[in-house]
Amino acid sequence: MIRKSLIVFIFIFAAFNIYLKTSQKQFDAFQYQYQLNVIRAQKYIYDSEHNPPSVMIGTSLSAMLPLPDSIYNLSMPGLNIVDGIGVIKAAPALPRTVFIETNFFFSVPSKSFADLFSNDINNQMKIWLPGMRDQNQPANILMSAFRTNSKMVERPSPGNDAIPAPALFEKLLEKQKNRFKDADTPIINRELEKVAEFVQMVTASGGKVCFFQMPVEPVLESLPLTTVVRESIHSRFQHQENVYFLDPPKEHNYRTMDGIHLSPTGLWDYSIYFREETTRLFGK
Numbered sequence: 001m002i003r004k005s006l007i008v009f010i011f012i013f014a015a016f017n018i019y020l021k022t023s024q025k026q027f028d029a030f031q032y033q034y035q036l037n038v039i040r041a042q043k044y045i046y047d048s049e050h051n052p053p054s055v056m057i058g059t060s061l062s063a064m065l066p067l068p069d070s071i072y073n074l075s076m077p078g079l080n081i082v083d084g085i086g087v088i089k090a091a092p093a094l095p096r097t098v099f100i101e102t103n104f105f106f107s108v109p110s111k112s113f114a115d116l117f118s119n120d121i122n123n124q125m126k127i128w129l130p131g132m133r134d135q136n137q138p139a140n141i142l143m144s145a146f147r148t149n150s151k152m153v154e155r156p157s158p159g160n161d162a163i164p165a166p167a168l169f170e171k172l173l174e175k176q177k178n179r180f181k182d183a184d185t186p187i188i189n190r191e192l193e194k195v196a197e198f199v200q201m202v203t204a205s206g207g208k209v210c211f212f213q214m215p216v217e218p219v220l221e222s223l224p225l226t227t228v229v230r231e232s233i234h235s236r237f238q239h240q241e242n243v244y245f246l247d248p249p250k251e252h253n254y255r256t257m258d259g260i261h262l263s264p265t266g267l268w269d270y271s272i273y274f275r276e277e278t279t280r281l282f283g284k
Contacts, residue, residue: 013131020130027135029143037076038116039135041087044074045117046127048091057084058101061214061261066271071099080107082191083114085198090117094201097208097282099246102233103216103226103260106184106191154268161255161263169258173217176259180220183228192232203242210281211237212246215270217259221248244281249273 019025026043030036044051052070056062060077067073072095074084081100086109088094117123126132134140164172199209211233213226220226230247237243254266262270 017129017131020136027141027144029140030135031137031139031143033077035134037079037083037113039133040074040076041113041117042126042133042135044072044087045091045123046130046133048093051091051095053095054097054099055088055095056099056101057081057088058099058214059104059107061103062101064264065214065267065274068275075101079110079113081105082109082194085194086114087117089198089201090123094205094207096206097210098202099210099212099278100195102211102213102229105195105229105233106188156264156268158255158265161257161265163255163257163263172258173219176217176220177223180223180225183224185228188228188232192236196236199237199240199243203240208242208244208282209237210244210246210278212274213248214260215248215252215254215256215262215266217256218252220259246274246277246281 030039044055052072054071056065056067056071056073056075058075059080060075063073063075063077065073065075074087076083082105088098130136163169202209213230216226234245238245248270254270255263256266257263
């Protein structure tokens with residue numbers, strides 16, 4: 001009985017993997033935020049032949065930014081850009097262009113997340129057996145059948161932004177003000193070295209790197225954390241070849257949910273600016 005069950009399981013699992021490999025079917029549902037990060041990383045590493053020429057790495061600030069099909073969004077809420085760098089390094093080839101969000105690039109990376117992609121045998125198995133990937137879990141496949149396309153294709157109505165009530169928003173903004181009052185320079189410099197190593201790797205291969213800062217509430221723009229981060233990035237890379245900078249407009253009125261995360265309309269409006277500026281920088 002056990003032998004028969006095992007044979008049936010192997011047959012079904014093999015058939016499922018053959019279906020996934022031949023159909024190139026993609027399921028985009030996820031059960032929780034961290035799993036979405038894992039799915040984004042797995043797709044980038046294991047389906048590398050389908051990757052667009054450019055990739056964006058960042059935090060929750062840019063994770064929902066509407067992007068053209070030529071840019072893969074590898075920004076991951078709860079993680080940081082060093083985690084994204086690890087994913088790019090695990091892929092077979094480097095991208096032609098990397099967009100790096102700078103707002104919180106100095107956050108401590110996740111060792112447990114990096115460990116998911118550190119085993120070469122495990123990586124090869126998931127390349128050849130896509131049924132082992134998170135996106136292809138039965139629950140996610142079932143959820144995908146009932147999930148509507150969440151990709152933003154037009155500017156959302158401002159009335160649907162769900163901005164917190166003024167009193168709550170002020171509390172959230174005050175929390176961010178306190179956070180932005182201090183800049184831990186030693187940590188920033190330490191993480192900057194990791195970024196510098198990666199930038200050198202990309203540019204040495206003929207690629208380009210573009211640092212960009214996601215807009216935050218104007219009151220936070222001149223506080224120490226924002227200033228030190230911006231000046232550290234510019235000072236370190238401004239003379240390096242094939243490195244570009246995209247700062248937010250000097251005057252903007254993007255709406256945020258809590259002082260740092262753009263609302264849906266804010267994301268859409270900034271995405272227009274982002275596309276215009278990257279076209280100006282790269283001519284495409």
